[in-house]
Amino acid sequence: MGKELLRVEGLTTHFYTEEGVVKALDGVTFSIEEGEIMGLVGETGCGKSVTATSIMRLIPSPPGRIVSGRILFEGKNLLELSESEMRGVRGKEIAMIFQDPMSSLNPVLRVGFQVLEAIMTHSRVTFQEGMRRVKEIFGRVNIPDVDESVNKYPHQFSGGMRQRVMIAMALSMQPKLLIADEPTTALDVSIQAQILSLIKRLQREFSTSVLLISHDLGVIATMAQKVGVMYAGSIIEYGSVEEIFNNPLHPYTKGLLNAIPRLDSDREWLEVIPGSVPNLIYPPSGCRFHPRCPLAREECVQEKPSLVEVERGHMVACHEYNRG
Amino acid sequence: MSERKRTHLRIIWLRLKRNKIAVVGFFIVLLYVVVAAFAPYIAPYDPYKQDLSKSFAPMSWEHPLGCDEFGRDLLSRIIYGARVSITIQIGSIVIALLIGVFLGAVGGYYGGRLDEVIMRLMDILLAFPGMLLALAIISMLGPSLRNLIIAIGIYSIPQFARITRGAVIAVKENEYIKAARAIGEKDSSIIMLYVLPNALSPIIVQTTLRMATVLLTAAGLGFLGLGVQPPTPEWGAMLSNARMYLRVAPGVAFFPGFAIMLVVLGFNLFGDGLQDALNPRLKE
C-alpha cells in the first residue's frame, strides 16, 4: 500500500453543443498511488480521454465544462488552482502523451529543441545544461544516434520514434504522474511492444505513476496493476488487474472479455453485447448500461448504482452486487 | 423527407441565423425575389405609362419615389426593374452552371490531357479583363435581353468551371468513390451520383455570390446602353439616363443606384454567410 498520489472524486464534465448537452463524465471516482500503473479501459465514448483532459484541465471551454467533483493531486485540489498555477503543474508534475505524436509535435521545429523548450519552461537551466539533459533523456528512451537525432524534424522519424520523442518530452521533467492516452493505438504491433516495454522500464526507473488509457484489453492487462473499466461516463468496475481479468463481475466487463477473439481459445462465435453505446445527450436513466444488460431489472432503470466494494479492493457499480 | 434530414437542414439554418449580417442579406434577397415575382401586384403604376405633365415630379404620397423624365412612376419602374434583373441573373447563371459545372466536373474527374485543355480554354476566357468579354460578345450579337443573358452567361462560365473542378478533385479521393467503382458503377454515374452531390456546397456559394456580380455586370452594360433597350426598365440603364438630370432630379439617379447597391450587398452578405454555414461540415 503506497501513498496516494492522485484522487479523483465525482468528476462530472459536460459539453454544451448545438445538439444538446453531452454528459460525458458522470461522477468518475478513482485513485492512483505513487509508483502505480493504473489502466483506464473502455470503448469509444466511454469518457476515458475526457477524464484525462479533465485532470489536466485541458477541456476546451466552450463547449466543455467541469461541472463538479474534485481532483486531488498530492492533496491539492487541481480544480481550485488558477490557470498560471495549473501551468506549473502541467508538464512538470503531471505530463501527458497522446495517441498521435504527429499532432503534438511542432512540424517545423527540431525535436531536440522542442524537448529543450519543455525543460526550460519549467526549470532554470542554461542552454548547455538543457541540451545535455535532452540528450540524456533521448538515450534513455532508446532513440539511436542521439547527437544527430536531436537535430532532426518530426517527419523524419517513424511513428514509433516520434512516440519516443513524446515520451522523452513528457519525462524530461521527471513528473510524478504520466498520463498516456492510447499511446500505442496508432502503432504497429511490433512497435507497440517496444513502446509498452519502454514505458514500463521508465516507470520503474523514475518511480512515476502512470494513468494508462486504452481500449485494448490486452495492453491494459499486460501493463496495469490496477484497472478501471469505464462505460458511458462512469467507472463501472474497479480493482486489481488480476481481479478484473480473472474474476470480472460487472455484466459489461464480462461481455467485453467474451467479445474479443483470443489466441488461446477457439470459439466459432463471439459473444455479443446487444445494442450499442448510448447517446450521451440523452443517456439512459438509472444505470446507463441497463438497455443492453442481460440482468437488467426495474431498479436498474430507476436508480444508478454506485461503486461498492464487493471484495477486497474490487469495486463494482451494479445492483446485482449492491445488496447490503 | 425523413425527420433526420430536416434536422440536417435545420442545423445549417441555425448556424446561418446566428450570423446576423447574413440574415440581413437573406431578407434583402428574399425581398428582391418577392418584389420581382409579384411586380404586377405590387407596383402602383404601369412602368411604361408616360405622363409628361408629371415630369420629374418630386416624392409625394402618390409617387413615393417621384417620377422620371417621362413622368413614369419611379417606384414602379424600380419594381419592374427587379424583374428584368432577376431574369438576366437566372438566365445567365443557368447557362454558366450547365456548361461550367459540366466542364469542371469532367476535367476534374478525368484529369490529364482533357483537364489541361479545358483549363486552358477557361484561362482564355478569364484573360479578358472584367466586362470586356461580355462587352465584346454583346457588340458581336447586338444589344437585347437575350444576348445580354448569353454574354453574361459565357463570361461567368470559367468561375463555375474552376470551383467545380476544385471540388471534384477533392471529392474524388474519397473512399466512397473507390467503393462505387468496386460495385461496377460507370464513370458518368459516379460523377452524377457520387461526385457532384458532394461537391455542391462550393457551387451553391459561388452561385449566390455570382448573382451579385451578374447584377453589377448587367447594370454596367445597361449603363453603357448595351443591355436591355429602353423603354424596358433596367436599373443600370435608368442610372445612365439619370446622369443628365442629376442637378434637376437627383432621386432619378439615386434610387436605381441604391437598388443596385442594396441587392448586390444582400447577395454578398448572404453568400458569405452561406459559405460559413455550409462549411463546418456536420459530422461528415
Added chain:
Amino acid sequence: MSIIEVNDLKKYFPVDRGILFSKVVGYVRAVDGVSFSISEGQTLGLVGESGSGKSTAGLTLLNLLSPTGGEVYFKGKPLRALLESEESVFRQKAQIVFQDPFSSLNPRMIVKDIIGRPLRIHGIAKSEKEITERVLRMLQEVGLKEEHLSRYPHEFSGGQRQRIAIARAFISDPEFIVLDEPTSALDVSVQAQILNLLKALQRDRGLAYLFISHDLSVIKHMSHKVAVMYLGKIVEYADKEELFSNPMHPYTVALLNSIPQPVAGGGEIEDKVIKGDIPSPMNPPVGCRFHTRCPVAKDVCATQEPELREVKKGHFVACHF
C-alpha cells in the same frame, strides 16, 4: 474449386521527384510477388503490419488498382480477359468491404440507394418494387431495420455503417469478398457483432473471403488458411491451426509473442520485443527483407532472398532455416 487464384502478383508505385519535370526516381514495391488461392467457402487471412502490402494486395486483386505484374484467375478464367469482356459480371461476383465505415459510404445517398445501386447497375432486379424488397431483405439480414432505409450515413454509428457497407457488398450475390480490415475502426463489442455476421453470411452463402487484418487474434478467429506478409512478400503460409500451433518464420513467431493478451499480468514484455523499426517499402533490405530485425539472422540472410518453400505438407515458409 478455387474461386480465386493469384500468381506472382506485383504492384509497384512509381515515386517521382522534381517540380517542373517529374522524373521517376524509384518504385515502392508494395506487393512484390504474392501467390495464393482461395476455395469456395474458405477464408484466407492475410496478416501483416503497415507497409506489408496486404491492403494493396486486396485492391490490386480486384483490379481497383492496376497490377504491375502477375496473374489473377477468377474461377479459372484469367482476370484480364474477364475485365475486357464481362467486367460487369466480375464486379457482381467479386466485392469488397473497406476499413473505414466513415468514408466508404456516399454521404449524399440514402441507405436504400446505397444498397440498391448494385441491383440497378447489374440489372438484377426488374421493378422498383423488387429492388425495394431485395434491399429490405438484405438490410434485415445484416441486422438493420426498415426505418433506416431513408436515412443518410452520417446518422449511423460506425458499426451500423459497416453493416450498410456489408449489405452493399453482399446484395449482388457475390462469390468472393475482400474484407479489408473491416473491424479495425470499430469498438470491441461492435467488432464481435460484425465478425459473427460475416461468419454467418459465409456459412449461409458458401462464400470465399480474403480477410485482411493486422490483428492476429481476429485472423485466427476468422480464417481457415493464413498468409503472413512482410514488406510486400508472403513469409509464411499455412492452415490456421498449423500456423498458430507451429509458427516457423521468425517474424511470425515474434509477432505472435508481441501481442498483449487480455490475461492478467500477461508476462513481461521485455523479452518478446522485435528490435528496430519497420523498413520503408521503398528501400527494402537486400536479401531476406526481415534480416535487419531477425533474431536468428546469419550472413546468408543479408545477401540471398529466401524462396517460399513447402517445409511441411501445406506449410510454406520463406526463410533459410
